Amino acid sequence: MSITISAVRPRTSILDKSLSRGRGEVSLSCYALLFSELVQYCQNRVYTVPELQNKLAEMGQEVGVKFIDLLFVRERSYKREIKILNILLFVKSTLWKALFGKEADKLEHANDDERTYYIIEKDPIVNKFISVPKDKGSLNCAVFTAGIIEAVLNGCGFPAKVTAHWHKGTTYMVKFEDSVIARDKQLEDR
Amino acid sequence: MSRQGTRLDTKNVNSELFTLTYGALVSQLMKDYTNVEDVNKQLERMGYNIGIRLIEDFLARTGSGRCYDFRDTADKIQMGFRIFLGVTPTITNWSSAGDEFSLQFESNPLTEFIELPDHCLNLKYANVLTGVLRGACEMVQMEVTSWFAQDQLKGDTVTELRVKFVKRLEDAIPAGED
Amino acid sequence: MVIYGVYIVSKSGGLIFNYECNVPKIETEKTFGYPLDLKLNYENKKIVVEFGQRDGVMVGHVLTAVNGIPATGRQLDDGRDVFDIINERENYPLSLKFARLRMTTNEKIFLASMFYPLFAIASQLSPEPRCSGIEVLEADTFKLQCFQTLTGVKFMVVAEPTQAGLDILLRRIYELYSDFALKNPFYSLEMPIRCELFDSNLQNLLEHVEKTGISNV
Amino acid sequence: MTVHNIYIFDRYGTLLYYYEWNRLKQSGITREEEAKLMYGMLFSIKSFVNKISPLDTKDGFLCYKTSKYSLHFFETPSSIKFVLTTDVGAQNVRQFLQQIYSQIYVEYAVKNPVWQNNKPIKSELFKSKLDAFVKQSPIFVSKAN
Numbered sequence: 025m026s027i028t029i030s031a032v033r034p035r036t037s038i039l040d041k042s043l044s045r046g047r048g049e050v051s052l053s054c055y056a057l058l059f060s061e062l063v064q065y066c067q068n069r070v071y072t073v074p075e076l077q078n079k080l081a082e083m084g085q086e087v088g089v090k091f092i093d094l095l096f097v098r099e100r101s102y103k104r105e106i107k108i109l110n111i112l113l114f115v116k117s118t119l120w121k122a123l124f125g126k127e128a129d130k131l132e133h134a135n136d137d138e139r140t141y142y143i144i145e146k147d148p149i150v151n152k153f154i155s156v157p158k159d160k161g162s163l164n165c166a167v168f169t170a171g172i173i174e175a176v177l178n179g180c181g182f183p184a185k186v187t188a189h190w191h192k193g194t195t196y197m198v199k200f201e202d203s204v205i206a207r208d209k210q211l212e213d214r
Numbered sequence: 215m216s217r218q219g220t221r222l223d224t225k226n227v228n229s230e231l232f233t234l235t236y237g238a239l240v241s242q243l244m245k246d247y248t249n250v251e252d253v254n255k256q257l258e259r260m261g262y263n264i265g266i267r268l269i270e271d272f273l274a275r276t277g278s279g280r281c282y283d284f285r286d287t288a289d290k291i292q293m294g295f296r297i298f299l300g301v302t303p304t305i306t307n308w309s310s311a312g313d314e315f316s317l318q319f320e321s322n323p324l325t326e327f328i329e330l331p332d333h334c335l336n337l338k339y340a341n342v343l344t345g346v347l348r349g350a351c352e353m354v355q356m357e358v359t360s361w362f363a364q365d366q367l368k369g370d371t372v373t374e375l376r377v378k379f380v381k382r383l384e385d386a387i388p389a390g391e392d
Numbered sequence: 393m394v395i396y397g398v399y400i401v402s403k404s405g406g407l408i409f410n411y412e413c414n415v416p417k418i419e420t421e422k423t424f425g426y427p428l429d430l431k432l433n434y435e436n437k438k439i440v441v442e443f444g445q446r447d448g449v450m451v452g453h454v455l456t457a458v459n460g461i462p463a464t465g466r467q468l469d470d471g472r473d474v475f476d477i478i479n480e481r482e483n484y485p486l487s488l489k490f491a492r493l494r495m496t497t498n499e500k501i502f503l504a505s506m507f508y509p510l511f512a513i514a515s516q517l518s519p520e521p522r523c524s525g526i527e528v529l530e531a532d533t534f535k536l537q538c539f540q541t542l543t544g545v546k547f548m549v550v551a552e553p554t555q556a557g558l559d560i561l562l563r564r565i566y567e568l569y570s571d572f573a574l575k576n577p578f579y580s581l582e583m584p585i586r587c588e589l590f591d592s593n594l595q596n597l598l599e600h601v602e603k604t605g606i607s608n609v
Numbered sequence: 610m611t612v613h614n615i616y617i618f619d620r621y622g623t624l625l626y627y628y629e630w631n632r633l634k635q636s637g638i639t640r641e642e643e644a645k646l647m648y649g650m651l652f653s654i655k656s657f658v659n660k661i662s663p664l665d666t667k668d669g670f671l672c673y674k675t676s677k678y679s680l681h682f683f684e685t686p687s688s689i690k691f692v693l694t695t696d697v698g699a700q701n702v703r704q705f706l707q708q709i710y711s712q713i714y715v716e717y718a719v720k721n722p723v724w725q726n727n728k729p730i731k732s733e734l735f736k737s738k739l740d741a742f743v744k745q746s747p748i749f750v751s752k753a754n
Contacts (some may be wrong), residue, residue, distance in 0.1 A: 048229035050323055053271045054298040055227040055235070056575040057264045062239050063577035065260065069246070086238040087231070090327075094230060123231050149227060153575035155587035160578070266581065267574040273542055274566040280542055353543040388403065388544035389512030390525030390675070396663040415663045450665045492665055499660060506657055513650045514675055517643065519613035519632040519694055524676035531658045532668040550661060 056153050063154075063165055073160055077167045084171020091172065092179045095122055104180075108200065108208045111182050112141055119176055123169075124149055129193070139200045143173070146193035164188040170196050229300065229323045236324055240339065254338045261345020268298065269350040280354065284379045287356065288315050291347065291377070299323050303375070313379040316363060318372050330367050339367055347377060355383040393602050396534060396550040398565060398594065399504060402582045403544035407504035409585040410497075411594060418492035419456070420448040426484040437465045439474055441490060449490045457489035511538070511546070528558075537562060545569075557606035561597075568593050610750040612743055613678060613694040617714070619727055620688035622648045625718075626730045630743065651682065651690060671703060685710055699748045713739050 066079040095118070105111040116128045134140035148166045156163050166188040173196060174186040184200045239260075243253045272278065272294055281287045288305045295317070296302045303317035324340045338344075344360045351358045357380040364370035400409035424430070431443035432455065439455040457463055458477055466474045477483050495503070511525035529536040530553060537558035538548045547562045547569070572590035573579045579587055614629035624644035636643045651670075658670045672681045674697050681699075683691045683706035691706045691714075717735040718724055724732060743749050 048323060048326075049226035049300050050229045050232045051298045051300070052225040052227050053268070053571075053575070055232050056571075057268055057271075058232065058235060058239075060267075060575055060577040061260045061264055062235065064263070065239065065242070067577070083235075083238045083242060086241060087234040090234050090237065091230070094327075123228060125226075125228060149225075153571050153589065155572065155576055155578065155589045157578050157586070165577070267570070270541065270543060270545075270566070270570040270574055274563065274570045277563070278542075386544075388540060390515040390523070390540060397661075418665065452659070452665070495660060503657060503660055506653060510650055510653055510657065513646060514673060514680070517636055517647055517650070518634060518675060518677055519629070520677035521634040523634075523678065526673045526675055528674040529654070529658070530671045530673065531662060531666060532671060533662045533664040533666050536661070550663065 052149065052152070055149070059150055059165075059168070060153075062168075073163050077163065080165060080168045081171035081174070084168040084173075085175040086171075087168075088172035088175025089179060091119075091123070092176050095119065107211060108141075108182065108204065111177065111180055112143075112198070114180075115173060115176065116143060119173075123172070137199075139202070139205055141198040141200075143196040143198065144192050144194070145169075145196070148194045151194060162190060164190055164194060166194045166196070173198065226300070229326070233323055233326045236342070237328070240337075244334065244337075250334050250336045254336075254341050257338065257341040258345040258348075261342035261347075262349035263345075264342070265346035265349020265351075266353050267349075268294075268346060269353045272297070272350070273354075281356070284312055284315075287351070287358075287379075288377070292317065294350070307374075307376075315377055317375040317377065319366075319375070320372065322366075322373055325367055325373075328367060335368065338362060338365075340365075340373075343375060352383065355386045357381050357383055393555060393605060394552045395555075395561075395598050395602065396552075398598070399500070399546075399548040399550075400565075400569065400585065401504045401508065401546040401548070404582060405505055405508040406582065407501045408583065409590075410500050410504075411591070412494075413598065415494065418453075419489065420453070420491075421457070421487060421489040422447055422449060423485050423487045426481045426486075428478055428486075432478070434466055434475070438493070439463070439466055450492070452492070453490040454493050455488060456491045459487050460489075507538075507546075507548070511540075539563065539566065541566060560606050561601060564597055565594065568597065610699060610748055611696040612699075612746075612749045613696075615694075615709075615739075615743075616644065616647055616690075616692040617730070618644075618648055618651075618690040618692070621727065622652075623727055624648075624729065625689075626735075626739075628736070628739065630749065647692065648690075651692065654682075681706060683707060683710065689714070695748055702748060705746060705748060709739065709742065713742055 062083060063080065066083070067076055070076050070079055105114055112131055116131045120126065120128045128143050129146050130142075130144040132142040132144065134142065145166075148169060150166050150168055151164070154165055156165070170186040170188040174184060177184045177186070177198070182200060182204050184198050184204065186199075187197045189195045189197060240253070240257070243256055247253050247256065276293070276297075278290060281290060292303060292305055301319060301321060301323060303319045305315055306318055307316040308314070322340060324342070328339060330337060330339065340362070344362075347358055347360050358377055359380055360375055360377040362373065363376040364372055364374040366373045394414050396412065396414055398409070398411045399407060402408045429444055430441055430449065432439050433442040434440075441449060441451050441453045443451065445451045455463055455474065458468055458474060461468045461470055463469070463474055468474060468477075478486070515523050515525045525538070525540060527538055529538070533553065534550050535553045535555055535558070536548055536550050538546055539559060539562040540546045547565050549558050549562055549565070551558055568590060569585075572587050572593055573585045574581075576587050576589070579585065612630050613632050615627065616624060617626040619625050622645070624641075627640060627644070636646070638646070654673070655670050659666055670682050672679055677697070678694050679697050679699060679702070681693045681695065681702040683703055689710070691710060693702055693706055695702055713735065717732060717738050718730050719726070721732055721735070724730060
């Protein structure tokens with residue numbers, strides 16, 4: 025009896041490697057230049073500022089979707105959040121620290137709309153070196169980060185729309201879907 | 215330079231944010247271009263754009279002088295990887311003429327979490343790096359070319375970036391230099 | 393510590409940034425009797441003092457107003473010709489205002505393109521091998537320090553003649569350039585730098601230097 | 610300390626005199642072309658200085674420094690231009706140029722009856738006096754020493 029030895033070269037699969045613990049760092053310069061290139065690439069493929077915002081937000085969402093998996097695998101103690109306030113606090117502290125090495129500056133609830141919350145960051149790293157030209161109006165490239173937040177919230181079962189605005193530095197406006205608010209109210213009633 | 219190194223301890227960014235941002239860019243390119251070769255080219259071009267800017271950051275912060283020897287260049291490139299990506303590749307496999315060397319990486323922040331799907335095995339995922347080297351060296355009037363000789367993403371045990379000296383761009387050397 | 397200006401010239405010799413500060417306004421208004429004891433000449437569309445400088449009116453100053461009416465070239469705002477007025481005895485006593493003109497943007501662009509070959513010739517005429525271009529230019533009224541990067545960008549600062557340590561300031565400006573111009577996706581290489589953050593950070597740096605000296609940057 | 614070379618130009622840009630003490634690099638062009646290039650450069654620098662100066666200038670351009678040498682400039686009211694290049698550390702060179710003007714140029718060129726004042730200075734006496742004057746100055750310490 026003869027044994028046929030497979031000619032296939034054994035590939036080391038990514039699954040064989042242990043997941044890094046997320047302590048690696050690259051320089052801000054390096055990240056800023058990559059981000060700049062990303063913005064330029066998007067800009068070259070769109071015609072208007074809103075299109076550019078959407079494109080940046082989409083790219084951010086792509087990052088957010090992957091990032092949440094990493095975060096949950098790593099933070100074994102993580103338990104599923106079910107309350108709006110808790111998920112927002114999670115974003116403000118845990119997510120922010122993992123992404124940017126610090127908590128977000130502020131979390132506020134809109135006075136006039138119960139669905140709307142604000143996460144405020146005076147000096148977001150993606151905007152650190154960016155001066156938006158006048159012809160780009162209110163463009164805020166941190167809409168990329170807004171995309172990350174949106175993807176994370178959606179991935180955690182809190183569908184929302186997140187946008188970025190020039191206010192107190194940058195303010196991320198989080199607008200939850202009605203169903204999320206209703207669910208939260210039910211929880212409170214119980 | 216007297217102030218060498220004083221400004222290297224600038225702020226850092228979580229490498230995962232970097233990896234995933236790069237990943238988002240690559241996957242966007244994969245959507246926008248049908249041909250993998252075009253994606254490779256586009257990545258190289260983006261790297262070039264980054265390189266011609268990154269070099270100024272390197273020079274401004276390190277106060278580094280001009281290279282008069284390719285071994286010197288190799289050391290500076292290695293230093294650049296350490297400063298910007300937080301990894302120190304090994305310089306190895308010098309050609310006998312001293313005009314070619316390899317950078318060996320045990321880890322590469324660009325490719326962490328990456329496994330190439332079977333349909334895009336020809337994708338040079340980290341091709342941006344070859345562009346960065348070309349752009350950065352061109353700005354200091356040196357033409358180099360580089361390519362991945364081995365790639366962990368393709369099943370090799372290490373990632374090896376081969377760098378070759380082509381020529382000095384004498385015409386581009388600014389007046390008052392040499 | 394007084395800084396008068398900062399200039400950045402691209403690799404190809406174009407002025408891509410300039411910033412002026414602390415440039416004093418030099419202006420003299422004086423009443424003259426007939427005949428006018430100044431020799432004035434009309435050149436390059438300006439009336440320039442050619443001879444007879446005194447009381448703050450210097451050779452090279454330009455006539456900017458007659459009896460308080462602003463002049464553009466040789467024409468007053470009310471339409472009259474300056475020389476017609478100056479030549480008539482009955483118009484005296486006459487109040488004339490003279491000023492040292494600030495550089496216009498075009499003049500600055502011209503000067504920047506002029507410095508580029510000077511820089512190169514200084515290197516060519518060197519009696520010693522492997523010489524740089526002009527690093528410091530000294531005049532009785534100012535000092536200009538120039539720093540050329542390995543990539544060929546020139547950073548220049550104009551300051552008081554006695555100012556030391558300008559090389560350190562230039563390196564800091566180089567860092568600001570590599571941050572707030574080059575990392576801005578809306579800035580294209582070799583183009584004029586119009587970046588708010590670059591401007592504001594440069595201003596902060598200059599203010600800081602003026603208050604506390606260069607050694608602290 | 611080192612003195613490299615001296616150029617003296619008249620008001621029309623004629624090179625009246627050139628001499629070199631320590632010069633390791635030639636410009637690669639003829640002396641005549643070099644003089645034109647030098648004069649043209651000085652002319653441009655003067656105009657550059659007057660324009661970019663924040664205040665009214667009196668003496669205007671004084672000197673420039675490169676990584677390897679300094680160029681010092683002194684112009685008389687009669688528009689005779691004296692240019693001396695030295696090492697970058699040299700001090701009070703302008704004053705020294707003034708002395709060359711008054712003690713050497715005026716004495717041994719202007720007062721020399723056979724010299725026509727728009728022609729190059731050929732006088733051996735001028736040459737030896739200038740050479741001695743430069744060599745005794747603290748600015749001049751030959752590298753050979």
